[in-house]
Amino acid sequence: MKWAELSVLTTNEAVEAISNIFHEAGASGVVIEDSTEMEKERVDQFGEIYDLDPNDFPTSGVVVKAYLPASSFLVETVEELKLAITNLENFDINLGDNLFSITEVNEEDWATAWKQYYHPVKISERFTIVPTWEEYTPVNTDELIIELDPGMAFGTGTHPTTVMCLQALEKVVKQGDFVVDVGTGSGVLSIAAAMLGAKKVHALDLDPVAVKSAKENIEHNKVQQIAEVYQGNLLDTVTGQADVVVANILAEVIMTFTDDAFSIVKPGGVFVTSGIINAKKEDVKQALVESGFTIKEVLMMEDWVAIIALRP
Numbered sequence: 138m139k140w141a142e143l144s145v146l147t148t149n150e151a152v153e154a155i156s157n158i159f160h161e162a163g164a165s166g167v168v169i170e171d172s173t174e175m176e177k178e179r180v181d182q183f184g185e186i187y188d189l190d191p192n193d194f195p196t197s198g199v200v201v202k203a204y205l206p207a208s209s210f211l212v213e214t215v216e217e218l219k220l221a222i223t224n225l226e227n228f229d230i231n232l233g234d235n236l237f238s239i240t241e242v243n244e245e246d247w248a249t250a251w252k253q254y255y256h257p258v259k260i261s262e263r264f265t266i267v268p269t270w271e272e273y274t275p276v277n278t279d280e281l282i283i284e285l286d287p288g289m290a291f292g293t294g295t296h297p298t299t300v301m302c303l304q305a306l307e308k309v310v311k312q313g314d315f316v317v318d319v320g321t322g323s324g325v326l327s328i329a330a331a332m333l334g335a336k337k338v339h340a341l342d343l344d345p346v347a348v349k350s351a352k353e354n355i356e357h358n359k360v361q362q363i364a365e366v367y368q369g370n371l372l373d374t375v376t377g378q379a380d381v382v383v384a385n386i387l388a389e390v391i392m393t394f395t396d397d398a399f400s401i402v403k404p405g406g407v408f409v410t411s412g413i414i415n416a417k418k419e420d421v422k423q424a425l426v427e428s429g430f431t432i433k434e435v436l437m438m439e440d441w442v443a444i445i446a447l448r449p
């Protein structure tokens with residue numbers, strides 16, 4: 138089968154929104170090639186393996202690639218995608234060069250394309266993320282290992298927003314907690330919450346591809362007795378009050394449901410949000426405070442922010 142590789146040269150800020158647009162159009166996989174990857178200092182004492190080829194990365198900006206079947210609807214789909222991406226500027230998202238290109242590829246090429254960038258990586262004090270197809274020997278006895286195959290869902294666990302959510306969960310999840318994971322993607326945060334001692338985790342995503350991926354990863358990590366996955370919009374599927382709500386979604390989306398999150402979080406409970414580009418930090422903080430939360434901590438990594446907010 139022939140596939141079309143759609144590629145957009147853009148900015149770090151726009152990666153998540155463009156990936157979402159591609160996913161919603163039915164893209165079977167998104168690959169992110171970030172020019173800064175080549176410059177990052179790599180630490181290897183935790184068993185990570187890095188072997189990057191400069192030819193795989195742009196010289197500046199970020200390239201987001203997606204794969205769609207090369208069907209007769211491709212031309213119309215591409216036009217719609219270009220429009221949807223350009224519309225992101227209306228949300229103050231900087232698209233940079235916004236250069237769009239299309240090439241035809243064979244199935245074997247895209248199915249494994251993203252796997253070359255994905256290796257075991259120590260994410261936080263306790264968590265190491267290991268792709269399901271790699272061997273890994275724990276370095277410490279108290280290391281928590283999340284085995285992941287994100288497939289076509291967002292959430293290799295290595296995106297700065299995911300890393301900060303994992304670090305925040307490590308700080309706030311207590312034994313016996315009820316945790317809600319809004320926009321679970323690959324299920325990575327739900328698995329982490331279960332491993333940290335949560336008694337019950339309600340994972341949900343709008344995207345059926347993510348729901349399937351999260352279910353598979355949750356089973357693979359043997360936490361299916363604790364974490365259940367639902368298909369739904371934001372907090373619509375949640376009943377009862379939670380000790381922790383975590384949401385790694387775009388800032389614009391977070392700001393639409395801070396009031397609902399406030400009523401779902403128990404007094405004394407916590408709302409962890411990320412997916413927030415630095416430029417939107419103050420807007421999200423303001424929305425959280427207006428809904429009644431107090432800001433406990435703001436984490437920052439690269440251009441991204443995560444906020445730990447407390448319901449007094």
Ligand SMILES: C[S@@+](CC[C@H](N)C(=O)[O-])C[C@H]1O[C@@H](n2cnc3c(N)ncnc32)[C@H](O)[C@@H]1O
Nearest residue numbers: 291292299320321322342343344347370371385
């Ligand atoms: C940035 S990914 C986060 C994935 C994972 N939680 C992580 O931290 O790596 C955001 C996820 O939110 C989902 N999403 C976007 N809008 C949503 C909505 N309105 N309701 C539920 N899920 C949504 C997307 O499908 C995507 O899987």
